[in-house]
Amino acid sequence: MEGDERVRSPGARRAVAVARGAVLAAAALLVAWLFLLYEPPRAKRYPDREKVVFWHMWTAKWEKVVGEIVDRFNASQTRWEVVALVVPGGSLKTLIATAGGDPPDVMAQWDPVIPAWAERGALTPLDEILDPKDWAYLEKNMYPAVRAIGTYKGHFYGLSTGMNIWALYYRPSRFREAGLDPDRFPETLEELDAAAAKLFRYDAAGRITRIGFMPRWLSQWSAVFGGSFYDATRGELTLLDPGALRALEWMTDYTKRYGFERVQQFESGLTTSMGASWPFISGAYAITVDGQWRIQDLAEAKESDYRTAPIPPPEGGKPLACWSNGNFMVVPSGAKHKQGALAFMKFWSGVDDPERAAEFYTWGGWLPITPDVANARRYQQYIRENPEFATFVRVLASPNVQVSPPVPIQAYLMNRLGSAEDAALRGTLTPRQAMERLDEEIRREQRLQNAAATQADR
């Protein structure tokens, strides 16, 4: 390699020259193969059909699942060809493409985009372009959380490709070890608190070596305590809701009881990644709250020492409650093939054939949007093969499932909610102070947004 030639012996210089030559020759061969001989894989195309451009954020193993669904749709009819494109970080690209007048026809995104983009006029209301029969079917059959997330200011904008529901995962072996009955999971939050206390483990120095249970995410627990951050009748945020405050006070009690610093020291080395890296699998938690997709992680890790249960409510709280979100397909305004987009969305979600769509949902371990898909034969078979999954399907149908407030600043709100929760858990602010500060921040942000919107209208 290059360097100070003066200190090299002739042998060393020869060796360097040979090594350099070898590297250059290998590079030349690789380039020649890439440009002259390599044939990339080619997807099947249907040149006579109308092209429906579908952008999605599914990567890793889910990209192949989505690809299979797209192939099935293309093979099922002769008018449309859906061309799927993986667009990691697609929000920016979609907004710029929409502003530039060349958006995709349908896009899969996380649900916060619905209020934010609908407010900007970047989305097509689906209730205005769906066949009345299909819209009537959806109105009557979709789960409450699906309707709540997809609706903004009276219009329906997004159809879910998979809802997310949260419930409790627990280890029966840890229960038995602590003298608890794993077949009788706590039915109230008070019982859960008592069980958690018995499941914590410490080393000789008093450091935590296993967490019995540690609540996180105020949005989850607000729903369980019967609180809500949004009043749908008045169309207003209610960040100082008494249920939400009680939830935050209960969460703060946990960190006071077990020590925020001690818990943080333990959790700092953990991760919430998918697969076998999940801390529940590694034994860091005896009980934890997480989503239905962990069932697949546990299957991949060949873990059988687990069960699931709905989050138990406190006294005065709501049973079968949790916070929910999901992946939604939306049609950008300016899309050129809206009917093609709708056809694909109905195919995937099971509006036109729940039995066929049930298979797709089992591929991804996703939760469907209507009971017709959940009750389909293939989906029921999946539940029989993965019995703990039934907990999530049961909670999905509950009217107590809550979603993020349908406001344009939803992403900002949820981010600041996390900061408020953190301040309360650390003890920097009391729960009430933290929520009052949050309320003030959000009101200020809403005023700014309204002022900007008014300015833009002029």
Place this chain on the structure above:
Amino acid sequence: MREHPWYTRLAIHAVLVALALPFCMPLLWMIGTSLKTPDQVYPKMVDTSVASFAKQWWPSPVQWQNYPEALAYVPFPLYLRNTLLLCALNVVGAVGASALAAYAFAKLEWRGRKVLFAIVIATMILPGEVRMIPTFALYRWLGWYGTYLPLVVPAFMGSAFFIFLLRQFFQTIPDDLCDAARIDGCSEWGILWRIVLPLSKPALATCALFQLMGTWNDFGGPLLYLNDQSKYTLAFGLQQFYGAYGGEWAKLMAAATVFTLPIIVLFFLAQRTFIQGIATTGVKG
């Protein structure tokens, strides 16, 4: 220069290796993680002993199959081909166009030269985010959206940074050389091609390497302008390892190692030229 005794050289090397180790740690972590199973990526339980900490850095057992699996996970050869094509075009375009402009600013006398040079430098102040939407609209109006043209043509317009860098370097070449050539009847193009450019190899190599690394690592351009997966580049393709619910970290690190390897090899091959160019032009970082 007198050679140091072996123990002095050993001591110097030991100190340099110790100082270099923190800088190498991200690379070592990347390579170590690329050979792990998914559950090894993060440790089972936090253990603060030094032995346990050291153990986390290296996999056991070593999963060599992560590499072929990672390369098969995405169409790696296709993305590599696309990346090499874009790199070649961008390097030729950026270096060629910038050299032409820099020669005009450095060696030719014409009215408005200084003002125009100041304007060229001033364009560096404008952040890319500000230019994003108008640039997108321009390319769409030109019909370039979905093609490689937005990722290649701007390089042929020159880069303000490279124009500045090369101008500075060209100014160190004595004017007498150019004057002598003019007296002998050489055209300006001839002076550039036969005298100035051959004397500017380190600076040109620096520009080429910077452009190469910039294009190799470019994520924003392909994200915004490419609508066909068959045109995707490596930097963009690496994102496909990271899913909506988390990532295939081991495979991602394997792909990232392969992605980084050509740049490391290139650096070692052209180390002296690169460092000479940076030292001569005063470019840092």
